[in-house]
Amino acid sequence: MTVLARGARGARSEDVRRGNLSTLLRYVHVHGPTARSHLTAVLGLNRSTIGDLTSDLVAAGLLREEAGRGGGPGAAARPAGSGGRPSHVVLPESELVQVLAVDVGVTHLTVARVGLGGVVLSRRDRTWGRGPGGRRPRTVSSAVVREAGRLLADVESGATIAGVGVAVPGMVRRQDGCVQQAPNLGWRDVPLGVQLADALGLPVSVGNDADLGMRAEHVRGAAAGVDDAVYLSGHSGIGAGIMAGGVPLGGRAGFAGEVGHTLVHPGGLPCHCGSTGCWETECGEERLFELAGQPAGGGIGEVRDVVGAAAAGDAQAVAALVEVATWLGRGTANVVNMLNPEVVILGGALAEVFLADADTVRAEVTRAGLAALVGEVRLVVPALGSDSTLVGAAELAFEPLLSDPLQALARRTAS
């Protein structure tokens, strides 16, 4: 009996230690250089425990310590009036622990090396035209592998690549990263996760672009500390990443948030999903180009061109922006009425439309939304700019390491 009880206690204390290592590493990953004294205060652990945990993470090559300097929360903390020693500052080993982050768009591809702490170390950006029939899966995966190879050639010896995170504008099966449907890419049942894992020899996680934009903005952006938020990712289509009560809302299969295909305009325009009058047919990029008299098939650069033309007084560009901003406001009111968020983040091309004509968007949200909900919501653009999705892909790739640091590292080292 005694032996069993002791064994159970040992297992429990190992679980507690694993949980504490995860909490400490995640805190420094999100908040950057942090004084040990601050970690003691915010994590609610005593000094010697923080010292032991830090030593373990330093020995594993995940964190390093410097004597009392640097920025970040609590980095300058000193015992008041004591004249005593400065606290050690704990930093993430951004150069030694990295992931690859991939943002696949309809007209762009970005591949980046991101260090622990969320630092983008290097990146490669490509843009391409919206080809007929969409972007072929093999072309995209080959391009990802090629750009990843170029980035990995610069990695210092001794550094660990913990994994790869990929954002795709489509519905992704969580278990194996299969893209079940990505209408704007023209993809169905594309085993992207398996293809990339085989080609790169690294663990690969794939997620929906809006979900990952939400994740990044929740961890280190416009929704940091906010439990109820929606990230609207808008390019040729519109998707929503939803945080409800501090937890991502996925639905049964993880496909929740396909707001671009909610019906806003009965009898409206045909949508490539097979329906008509979907929200994204009224305020996606293609509609803006059509209304502005611009050629189809552009991306974010061409959206900015329309905004620039409107600012210069081009009447057709002005009218196009007002029309698209009106529909953006109407659809956003639906989102607000349905989910009661504290923050709605307008990402991608929607950010450009919102910044160009926020008055129209706000007026429509106020007109179509319920006062009790509209009064509480803030409409903002991403704090991470156009990199929300990319940063979210990096966060996805870091997650196994952050959840169980030493175990994940042991697995990577053994493989």
Ligand SMILES: [Zn+2]
């Ligand atoms: Zn549709």
